[in-house]
Amino acid sequence: MEGFAAQLSDSELDLLKKLPGVVAVRPDTRLQLHTTYSYKFMGLTPARKDAWYQSGFGHGTIIGVLDTGVWPESPSFNDRGMPPVPGEWKGICQQGQDFDSSNCNRKLIGARFFTNTIQEYASPRDSHGHGTHTSSTAGGASVPKASVLGNGGGVARGMAPGAHIAVYKVCWTNGCYSSDILAAMDTAIRDGVDILSLSIGGFPLPLFADSIAIGSFRAVEHGISVVCAAGNSGPLQYSVANEAPWIATIGASTLDREFPAIVQLGNGEFLSGESMFPGNEFPSTTKEFELVYAPAGGKKGSEFCFAGSLPKVKIQGKMVVCDRGVNGRAEKGQVVKQSANTAINMEEDSVDVHVLPATLVGFTESLRLKAYINSTRNPRARIVFGGTVIGKSRAPAVAQFSARGPSFTNPSVLKPDVIAPGVNIIAAWPQNLGPTGLPEDSRRVNFTVMSGTSMACPHVSGIAALIRSAHPKWSPAAVKSAMLTTADVTDHSGNPAGVFAMGAGHVNPQRAIYPGLIYDIRPEDYVTHLCTLGYTRSEIFTITHRNVSCSELLKMNKGFSLNYPSISVIFRQGTRRKMMRRKLTNVGRPNSIYSVEVKAPEGVKVRVKPTKLHFKQRNQVLSYRVWFISRKRMTREKLSFAEGHLTWINSQNHLTRVRSPISVTWKRK
Numbered sequence: 001m002e003g004f005a006a007q008l009s010d011s012e013l014d015l016l017k018k019l020p021g022v023v024a025v026r027p028d029t030r031l032q033l034h035t036t037y038s039y040k041f042m043g044l045t046p047a048r049k050d051a052w053y054q055s056g057f058g059h060g061t062i063i064g065v066l067d068t069g070v071w072p073e074s075p076s077f078n079d080r081g082m083p084p085v086p087g088e089w090k091g092i093c094q095q096g097q098d099f100d101s102s103n104c105n106r107k108l109i110g111a112r113f114f115t116n117t118i119q120e121y122a123s124p125r126d127s128h129g130h131g132t133h134t135s136s137t138a139g140g141a142s143v144p145k146a147s148v149l150g151n152g153g154g155v156a157r158g159m160a161p162g163a164h165i166a167v168y169k170v171c172w173t174n175g176c177y178s179s180d181i182l183a184a185m186d187t188a189i190r191d192g193v194d195i196l197s198l199s200i201g202g203f204p205l206p207l208f209a210d211s212i213a214i215g216s217f218r219a220v221e222h223g224i225s226v227v228c229a230a231g232n233s234g235p236l237q238y239s240v241a242n243e244a245p246w247i248a249t250i251g252a253s254t255l256d257r258e259f260p261a262i263v264q265l266g267n268g269e270f271l272s273g274e275s276m277f278p279g280n281e282f283p284s285t286t287k288e289f290e291l292v293y294a295p296a297g298g299k300k301g302s303e304f305c306f307a308g309s310l311p312k313v314k315i316q317g318k319m320v321v322c323d324r325g326v327n328g329r330a331e332k333g334q335v336v337k338q339s340a341n342t343a344i345n346m347e348e349d350s351v352d353v354h355v356l357p358a359t360l361v362g363f364t365e366s367l368r369l370k371a372y373i374n375s376t377r378n379p380r381a382r383i384v385f386g387g388t389v390i391g392k393s394r395a396p397a398v399a400q401f402s403a404r405g406p407s408f409t410n411p412s413v414l415k416p417d418v419i420a421p422g423v424n425i426i427a428a429w430p431q432n433l434g435p436t437g438l439p440e441d442s443r444r445v446n447f448t449v450m451s452g453t454s455m456a457c458p459h460v461s462g463i464a465a466l467i468r469s470a471h472p473k474w475s476p477a478a479v480k481s482a483m484l485t486t487a488d489v490t491d492h493s494g495n496p497a498g499v500f501a502m503g504a505g506h507v508n509p510q511r512a513i514y515p516g517l518i519y520d521i522r523p524e525d526y527v528t529h530l531c532t533l534g535y536t537r538s539e540i541f542t543i544t545h546r547n548v549s550c551s552e553l554l555k556m557n558k559g560f561s562l563n564y565p566s567i568s569v570i571f572r573q574g575t576r577r578k579m580m581r582r583k584l585t586n587v588g589r590p591n592s593i594y595s596v597e598v599k600a601p602e603g604v605k606v607r608v609k610p611t612k613l614h615f616k617q618r619n620q621v622l623s624y625r626v627w628f629i630s631r632k633r634m635t636r637e638k639l640s641f642a643e644g645h646l647t648w649i650n651s652q653n654h655l656t657r658v659r660s661p662i663s664v665t666w667k668r669k
Contacts, residue, residue, distance in 0.1 A: 001182065001186045001214075001215070001218060001545075003182070005028060005177075005179035005180075005183075013025060023541060023542055023545075024208070024542040026178070026209060026211070028177050028178055028179045029177070029178045029202065029211070030174070030175040030176070030177055030178075030202075031175060031176045031177075031178060031181070031200050031201055031202045031212075032175055032176065032200070032201070032202065033067070033068070033130050033171055033176065033199060033200060033452075033454055034199050034200060034201050034229035034230075034231050034232050034241075034452055034453045034454040034457070038137075038255060038421040038425060038459060039157050039158075039159060040154075041255050041256065041257070041395075041396075041421065042159075042420075042421070042459075042507070042508070042509055042510075043508070043509065043510045044159070044509055044510075050510070051466055051509045051510045051512070051513045052161075052466070054470055054513055054514075055160075055466035055467070055469040055470040055513060056162055056469050056470075057160065057161050057162030057163075057466075057469075058139065058159075058160025058161065058162045058163035058462065058465040058466050058468075058469045059083055059162040059163070059469055060083065060086060060469055060472070061160065061163045061164070061194045061195065061465040061466075061468045061469045062086060062089065062109065062163065062164045062165075062166055062192065062193045062194050062195070063135075063138050063139045063160065063163050063164070063165055063166070063193065063194070063195045063197055063461055063462070063465050064166045064167075064168060064188040064191070064193030064195065064196045064197065064224075065131065065134055065135045065138060065165060065166070065167050065168065065197045065458070065461075066168045066170050066171075066176075066181060066184050066185070066188075066196065066197070066198045066200060067126075067130055067131030067134050067135065067167070067168075067169070067170070067171055067198075067199060067200070068126050068127070068128040068129070068130045068131035068132075068169060068171040068172070069111070069113065069121070069123075069124045069125055069126035069127070069128075069131045069132075069167060069169035069171075070108065070111060070124060070125070070126050070131055070132050070135055070165075070167040070169075071125065071126045071129075071132040071428070071429070071430035071431065071432075072099070072103035072104070072108055072111070072125075073103075073431065074132055074136065074428040074429070074430070074431075074446060075141070075143045075428075075446060076132075076135075076136035076140035076141055076143055076156065076158070076427070076428035076446075077105070077107050077108045077135075077136070077140070077141065077165070077428075078105075078107060078141045078143075079105035079106035079107035079108075079141070080141070081141075082105075082106035082107050082141075082162070082164070083106065083162075084106060085106055085109045085164065086164065086192070088192045089109060089110070089164075089191065089192050090190060090191050090192050091109065091110030091112070091166050091188075091191035091192065091193075092110060092112065093109075093110060093111050093124075094111060094112045094113060094123070094124060095123070096113060096121070096122050096123025096124065096125070097121045097122045097123040097125065098121060098123060098125050099111070099121070099123035099124050099125045103124075106164070107139075107141055107164065107165060108164075108165050108166075108167065109164045109165065109166055110166035110167065110191060111124035111166070111167045111168075111169070112124060112167070112168050112169065112184070112187060113168075113169040113170075114168065114169065114170050114180040114181075114183050114184050114187075115169075115170075115172060115180060120172065120173060123169075124167055124169045126169070126430050127430070127432060127433075128171070128173075128433075128437070129429050129430050129433050129437055129448070129450075130171070130199070130450070130454065131167065131169065131171070132427075132428045132429060132430050133425075133427040133428060133429060133448070133450050133455070134197065134199050134427070134454060134455070134457070134458040135165050135167055135428070135458070136156070136158055136427045136428035137158055137159065137425060137427045137455060137458040137459060137462065138158050138159060138160065138163070138165070138195075138197055138458035138459075138461040138462040138465070139158040139159070139160045139161065139163040139164070139165045139461075139462055139465065140156065140157060140158035140161065140427065140428055141157070141158070141161055142155055142156070142157045142161055143155065143156040143157075143428075143446075143447075146426070146446065146447050147426075147447065148276055148426055148435060148445060148447050148448055148449055149276065149435065149443070149445065150387075151259055151276045151387065151388055151449075152257065152259070152276075152388050152426045152449070153388065156426065156427070156428070156447060158458075158462050159458070159459050159460075159461070159462020159463050159465070159466070159509070160462040160463070160465035160466050160469070162469075163462065163465040163469070166188065166191060166193055168184040168187065168188055170184045170200070171200065176200050178211035178212075179211075181198070181200065181211055181212060181215065182211045182214065182215045185212075185215035185216065185218070185219060186215065186218070188219070188224075189218060189219055189222050189224060193224060194223075194224060194225070194465065194468050195224065195225045195226075195227065195461050195464050195465050195468065196216070196219055196224055196225070196226045196227070196461075197227050197457060197458050197461035198212060198226070198227070198228045198229070198242075198457070199228075199229045199452075199453070199454035199455075199457045199458065200212070200228070200229065201228060201229055201230075201231045201241035201242050202231075202241060203233075203241060204238070204239075204240065204241055204243055204407070204408035204409050205409065206409050206539075207243075207244055207409065207410070207530070207535070207539075207543050208535065208539040208540075208542045208543050210244070212228065212242060212244075212247070213242075213243075213244035213247070213543065214542070214543050216228075216244060216246060216247050217244070217246055217523070217526070217543055217544055218545075219476075220246040220476045220477075220523060220526075221523045223475065223476065224476065225248065225464045225468065225476040225479050225480065226246065226247050226248065226476065227247070227248045227250060227457055227458075227460050227461040227464055228241075228242035228247050228248070228249055228250065228457060229241075229242065229249075229250055229452070229453035229454050229456065229457040230242065230249050230250055230251045230252075230402060230403040230415070230416040230453045230456075231403035231453055232252075232401045232402070232403065232452050232453055232454075233401075233403045234251075234398075234399070234400060234401050234402045234403045234404050234501075235400055235401075235402075235404055235501075236403075236404060237404050237405070237406070237500065238404070238405070238406065238407075238408045239403040239404055240403040240404060240405050240406075240407060240408070240415045240416055241403060243407040243408070243409055243410055243413070243415050244410075245410065245413045245521075245526060245529060245562060245564060246476065246477075246521075246523075246526055248417050248418070248460060248464070248480045248483070249415045249416045249417045249503075250416060250417065250418060250419065250420055250422075250453060250456045250457045250459075250460045251398060251399075251402040251403065251416040251418070251419040251420075251422075251453060251456060251501065251502065251503065252398070252399040252401065252402040252419060252420070252421070252422025252423060252451070252452065252453045252455065252456040253395070253396035253397060253398055253399060253402070253419040253420060253421055253422060253423070253456065253502075253506055254393070254395045254396055254397045254399060254421070254423045254424075255395055255396070255421050255423065255424065255425075256390060256391050256393050256394075256395035256396075256492065257388065257389070257390050257424065258274060258388075258389045258390075258393055259274050259275060259276050259386070259387070259388060259389075259424070260272070260273070260274060260385075260386035260387075260389055261273045261274055261275035261277065261358075261359035261360075261383050261384070261385050261386065262359075262383070262384045262386065263359060263361060263365075263369065263381050263382075263383055263384075264288075264381060264382050264383075264384055265369070265372050265379075265380070265381050266288065266372075266376070266378070266379060266380035266381060267372060267375075267376075269368070269372065271361050271365040271368060271369055272361065272362070272365060273359035273360055273361040273362075273365065273383075274359065274360055274424075275358055275359040275360065275383070275385065276435075276449055277357055277358055277359075277385065287382060288380045288381065288382045289317070289318055289319040289380065289381065289382065290317075290318045290319065290378065290379065290380055291318070291319050291321060291369075291372075291373055291379040291380060291381050292314060292315055292318045292319070292320050292321065293320070293321040293370065293373055295310065295311060295314035295315060295320075301326070303322070303323045304322060304323050304325060304326050305320065305322035305323075306326070319381055319382075319383075321366075321369060321370070321373070323366075324360070357383055357385075358383075359383050394491050394492070394493055394495065395491055395492060396419065396421070396488075396491055396492075396506045397491055397497070398419055398497045398501040398502050399422055399423050399451070399453075401451075401452070401453075402416075402419065402422065402453055402456075402501065403416070403453065404500050404501055405499070405500035405501075405503070405663075406500055406568070406641075406663065406665065410533060411568060411570060411665060412532075412533070412562075412568050412570065413562065413564055413566075413568055414499060414500075414503060414504075414564075414566040414567070414568045414661060414663050415503065416502070416503040417480065417483075417484055417503045417504060417566070418460065418483055418484060418487050418502070418503050418504050418505060418506065418507045419456065419501075419502045419503065419505070419506050419507070420456040420457075420459040420460050420463075420506065420507045421455070421456060421459055422451060422452055422453055422454070422455040422456030422457075422459075423451045423455075424449050424451055425449065425450055425451065425455040426447050426448070426449050427447060427448075427450070427455075428446065428447060429445055429446060429447055429448040431444055431446070435448040435449075436448075459507070460483065460507055463483065463507055463509045463512060464479050464480075464483070466509060466512075466513065467479045467482055467483070467512055467513060470513050471587070474518075474587075475520055475521070475522075477518075477519070477520050477521035477522075477563075478518045478520050478585070478587075480565070481515070481518040481519040481520065481565040482512045482513075482515040482518055483504075483507050483512045484503070484504035484505075484565040484566060484660075485504070485515055485517070485518070485519070485565050485657075485658045485659055485660065486508050486511035486512045486515050486657075486658075486659075487503075487504045487505030487506055487507055487508055487659075488505050488506040488507075488508050489502075489504075489505040489506075489645075489659070489661075498643065499566075499643045499661045499662075499663045500641070500663065503566065503661070504565065504566050504659070504660075504661050505659075505661070514587075514588065514656075515587065515588075515656075515658065516586075516587065516588040516592070516594075516650060516656035516657075516658055517584040517585065517586055517587065517588065517594065517615075517648060517656075517658045518565075518584070518585050518587050519563050519564065519565045519582060519583065519584060519585075519660075520563065520583070520585050520621075521562065521563050521564070523544075525562060525563060526544075526562070527540060527544055527546055527548055527553070528553050528554070528557050528560050528562075529560070529562040530543065530544075531548070531550035531553050531554055532554070532560060532561075532562075535550075537549070537550065559579065559581065561580040561581055561582075563581075563582055563583050565660055566660055566661045566662075566663070567580065567582075567626070567646065567660050567661070567662045567663070568662075568663045568665070569604075569628045569662065569663070569664045569665070570664075570665045570667060571630045571632075571664070571665070571666045571667070572667050573667070573668055575630070576629065576630045577627065577628070577629050577630070578627070578628045579625060579626070579627050579628075580625070580626050580628075581623055581624075581625050582623065582624055582625075582626065582660075583621050583622070583623045584613065584621070584622055584623070584624070584648065584658070585619060585620070585621050586615035586617070586618055586619060586620050586621075586622075587618070587619070588615075588618070588650075588656065589618070590615070590616060590617050590618050591614075591615070591616060592614075592615045592650060592652065593612060593613070593614050593615075593650070593651040593652065594612065594613045594615070594648040594649060594650055594651065594658070595611060595612050595648070595649055595651050596608045596611050596612070596624070596646065596647070596648055596649075597646075597647045597648075597649055598644070598645070598646050598647075599644040599645050599646075600644050601642035601643050601644035601662055601663075601664045602642045602644075603630065603631050603632035603642055603664075604628055604629065604630055604631065604632070604642060604644070604664050605627075605628075605629040605631060606626065606627070606628055606629075606644070606646070606662075607626070607627040607629070608624060608625070608626045608627075608646065609624065609625050609626075609627075610624060612651075613648065626646065628664065630664075630666070632666060639665065639666065639667060639668075640665075640666045641663065641664065641665055641666075642663075642664045643661065643662060643663050643664065644661075644662040644664075645659055645660060645661050645662055646659075646660045646662060647659040647660070
């Protein structure tokens, strides 16, 4: 990518736009940042037939992480047992404040920083923790006896513990600027990364205005898989970010691990809550305290426990109830003692490593709590801390905060692609920060807990590295297809979620290593897809640097549909019938026969031809067509949706299932 970042006046901007050599001028937008157990939850163990063993733990693969930098001294970046740095690696360990080449090793093989204004560490060193956390989730080394102040103890490992990590620091105190992100992606491509992991995003944008979409297209052209967070604006529809079809867009799910901290009320009732406060170290937490909520004499915002809003005399020696929202949960804990949810976050229980005895309860429980406070003159309660509990909750479930589809700018592609663990994830943490990240927190830990699609993204980046290690010649589209078509579609109790929440489902590394069949896509197919969306020649040139004639391309590719692993059908007013083509490549055994199974979306008839595919050879490509016939009358509603699936099942073993979710949208306009 040829370009530069500069501060320009309006007249300079107009002049620059008119120059013949200028492709596009975009404002520099500011984007935001969106374990000891998650690998076990996803079925990864060092056993002989496991995906880790079959992929060599990700050996030889390089994961590039764009984030807030790295704390290189963390035990998660120890290079014991790591192979030498790959010969094709062209990156560097950039020197800067408190960082030099000695901070890199065979695990952390590269580190750079990108900024227009120097703040905090002027180097790749992490002063926020987010980048250290995500990097170790993707490819951190094995660290025994890891925990957060005794909670969630076990062996910490990244998804691809044998992979190499290269860090590109693009996020600072004031956010992550698109110019830095684009420059870092360009550099990472030249450095020779295999996977790019970005737990960064903003609001949905047209692809020609989206720096991450533009940079990632260039990466995919060079055979690099790009994995991005879907964003934390859920559960609102159309909130999913990083929507480009060449990006793997990742939503967040829960684990079946809890950190119970139950509130026992004075009337004998119990309220379920969660906390990572090490309660067993503080005998005084068993005491009963008087409950206070928005105390008389408090300033505006006392119900949210803003700093300075609570009168000391009214809360001293008492248990304070705080509504969730506006300021951080741990920050409320810094001010007082207890957090309770508001309606928008419903029952989401993201835990915090509070600086004093505190717990987070769900919305329903908070209503019971407030009803109790209002029912008596002397409301009292205590918190009972229960340590770490595994296997008692329904999981995986889509996190409330995880951004939802359909895609705002491109509903013809189903987004998010998949979900992965993103709630209460324990991973590496810098030694210059307390586990809450608050400046007042003087405690020091090697690991802490975080939640967000930022945490889900590196799980999938690590799994992509495993697949890449097992199949080094696969394209980014093949790697993504393997994850989508083998994903789990129900939780452990058999309950499903909607396609706009989970995409193809919850990623399953065991099955993704050997998917049987894959849907492959070449970079030029994405260009044709952009033509079908109505993008102009100049807009396509901005994204791809390819000067194309859409009329010629579409004439050569009549009836084109992108060979995406999921299927998205849109019926506009007056349209009752749609036909799509798909091609499948056999990456399994020769002489494999697959039969189709369809669950038609409600109100739609689905016909597939042929209904059987006989692959005589490995890498053979066969195609099929699928017709969707709407039987539903257009209603007064502007939008309505339905979902189903199409699955190719191996007729010989019945175990290999290549599943494509189907989403159907009816639009009045």
